[in-house]
Amino acid sequence: MARVSSVAQPVRDLAGGEDHFEVDAATVRALLAALDARYPGLGELVRSQMAIAIDGELHHDALDEPLAPDSEVVLIPRIVGG
Numbered sequence: 001m002a003r004v005s006s007v008a009q010p011v012r013d014l015a016g017g018e019d020h021f022e023v024d025a026a027t028v029r030a031l032l033a034a035l036d037a038r039y040p041g042l043g044e045l046v047r048s049q050m051a052i053a054i055d056g057e058l059h060h061d062a063l064d065e066p067l068a069p070d071s072e073v074v075l076i077p078r079i080v081g082g
Contacts, residue, residue, distance in 0.1 A: 002031060002067045006075035008050065014042045028052060028062040031073065051076045 001022040006012075012019050016039070025031035036043025046052070052062040053074040059065050067073065 001069060002071040002073050004031065004035070004073045004075065006050070008075060008077045010045055010049065010077075011042065011075055014045060015039045025067055027067060028054070028059075028065045028073075031067060032063075046075055049078060051078050 001024045004021040023031050023034045032043035052059050
């Protein structure tokens with residue numbers, strides 16, 4: 001199972017205070033669907049407001065990225081400039 005973590009407050013708010021999850025998913029898209037099923041709204045929050053690092057590598061368009069059973073996924077708030 002992929003290990004997912006985030007220190008972002010919006011993630012913790014939707015996940016009842018949790019900031020670490022284990023999710024069985026083969027792709028980031030499947031991971032977000034599983035998170036959304038477990039914590040309604042969390043998958044959409046990640047899609048719209050977070051960057052995703054997989055095993056230490058930041059991905060900007062990660063939906064179709066594969067996940068290994070032991071992948072470490074970190075959800076990072078996007079930095080928006082103006």
